[in-house]
Amino acid sequence: MYLSKLFIPILKETPAEAKIKSHQLMLRAGMIKQSSTGIYSWLPLGFKIMKKIEQIVREEQNKIGAQELLMPTIQSAEIWKESGRYEDYGKEMLRIKDRQGKEMLYGPTNEELITEIFRTSVKSYKSLPQLLYHIQWKFRDELRPRFGVMRCKEFFMKDAYSFDLSDDEARKSYNKMFFAYLNTFKRLGLTAIPMEADTGPIGGDLSHEFVILAETGESKIYSDKRIFDLDISKYNGKDDSIKELRKKYGDFYAVTDDKFNKDDFEKKVKKENQLITKGIEVGHIFYFGTKYSEKLNAYVQNKDGKNLPVHMGSYGIGISRLVGAIIEAYHDDKGIKWPLPVAPFTLSIINLMPEDKNCSDTAVSFYNKFLEQEIDVILDDRICSIGKKLSDNELIGVPIQLIIGKRDLNEGVVELKNRLNNSSKKISLDSAINNILSETKI
Ligand code: ATP
Ligand code: MG
Numbered sequence: 394m395y396l397s398k399l400f401i402p403i404l405k406e407t408p409a410e411a412k413i414k415s416h417q418l419m420l421r422a423g424m425i426k427q428s429s430t431g432i433y434s435w436l437p438l439g440f441k442i443m444k445k446i447e448q449i450v451r452e453e454q455n456k457i458g459a460q461e462l463l464m465p466t467i468q469s470a471e472i473w474k475e476s477g478r479y480e481d482y483g484k485e486m487l488r489i490k491d492r493q494g495k496e497m498l499y500g501p502t503n504e505e506l507i508t509e510i511f512r513t514s515v516k517s518y519k520s521l522p523q524l525l526y527h528i529q530w531k532f533r534d535e536l537r538p539r540f541g542v543m544r545c546k547e548f549f550m551k552d553a554y555s556f557d558l559s560d561d562e563a564r565k566s567y568n569k570m571f572f573a574y575l576n577t578f579k580r581l582g583l584t585a586i587p588m589e590a591d592t593g594p595i596g597g598d599l600s601h602e603f604v605i606l607a608e609t610g611e612s613k614i615y616s617d618k619r620i621f622d623l624d625i626s627k628y629n630g631k632d633d634s635i636k637e638l639r640k641k642y643g644d645f646y647a648v649t650d651d652k653f654n655k656d657d658f659e660k661k662v663k664k665e666n667q668l669i670t671k672g673i674e675v676g677h678i679f680y681f682g683t684k685y686s687e688k689l690n691a692y693v694q695n696k697d698g699k700n701l702p703v704h705m706g707s708y709g710i711g712i713s714r715l716v717g718a719i720i721e722a723y724h725d726d727k728g729i730k731w732p733l734p735v736a737p738f739t740l741s742i743i744n745l746m747p748e749d750k751n752c753s754d755t756a757v758s759f760y761n762k763f764l765e766q767e768i769d770v771i772l773d774d775r776i777c778s779i780g781k782k783l784s785d786n787e788l789i790g791v792p793i794q795l796i797i798g799k800r801d802l803n804e805g806v807v808e809l810k811n812r813l814n815n816s817s818k819k820i821s822l823d824s825a826i827n828n829i830l831s832e833t834k835i
Contacts (some may be wrong), residue, residue, distance in 0.1 A: 401733035413718035416541030431538025431546035452737035499532035512691035526553035582732030597681030604672035620645035729790030741791035
């Protein structure tokens, strides 16, 4: 891709309506455009990043045997009446009528619809366990949409649902997801801490919110700061191993506001380890047993021919919110610093003098070589000031930048910049390819 051709409406000024860094930077870097309150269009750059995050989420779901399907955004009100949530959900639910006057809604979540799909086709324990997920837009008519894609009305979510015969089996499914979530966030470059949370209107008694630290976060969190040092790489996906890992996390106090108890906190956490701060909820998992299966009549036959309600859990990751959350964790005064796995482009070749033949030929030749190596590369061939070139690239946050200038070329060198650690060095033309290939390894 040539930057001159990319549809990227970069803004010079920080829009006044954006209060937090990620929102400001997403608007300035031309990633999103608000279409109405809490509803955004995703422009090419933003969309590309969201797709990368989505793919990592998908791969980690598939790794634990979850199967992807796709449910519609528009649902019938009937199943929500069966579960009793049509009334309970309140004003956050966008209710619609079709031309026949049939009550419909734009799905805020999918427990009812997936249970309806499950119950019509699964009748026997032999088909269990099942772990199903989809990645789809959700709509919640939030009272106060704010902070750009962090809290909006229409947002992109991965939601998974587990179906098991017994409580014991269901807790294994929960554990699998717990582990998949930790791996997912780690791959995205984030340290997300599972914190005991209230199950709220979803019901049940087991739930974790995955929270990353950020001053601009909306969740108040109370924790033993040593929880941030836990290393998940020693654990594997087997249930015993995950149980051990969950126990490790359980050893450290970490809760959100609604579970906080001052006496408990002070008793369990030494003063020097107490961390009270703010965070962003990027995922939330629930085990709610038979709450929906009983109401929606999702029963299966066990070995002895007895009909039992299935035990269910649900598991969400806010994919569009993650775009903002990653920026909150990775930025500086100049702009975004994308971690390699989600960067819109791994490498930006910045031609400082596009009108100079030597510079252009060198830039294009590098560009073609990196394409051959399957590196996601962008060539900044725009005819504009050097200052604008450098600052736009810093704003967009491409992690590796190869800067080609006339004077450097005369000396047989190019500049290699790493946006992530703010380093920069001159390297010889001959060594550029190998240098960059090693820096772009994930
Ligand atoms: P919150 O407490 O932030 O309102 P929630 O508990 O209502 O979120 P869940 O139902 O647990 O959200 O949804 C799963 C995930 O979807 C959340 O962890 C979050 O990452 C994301 N999410 C929820 N609401 C929004 C929203 N309004 N805008 C963007 N992402 C959202
Ligand atoms: Mg939640």
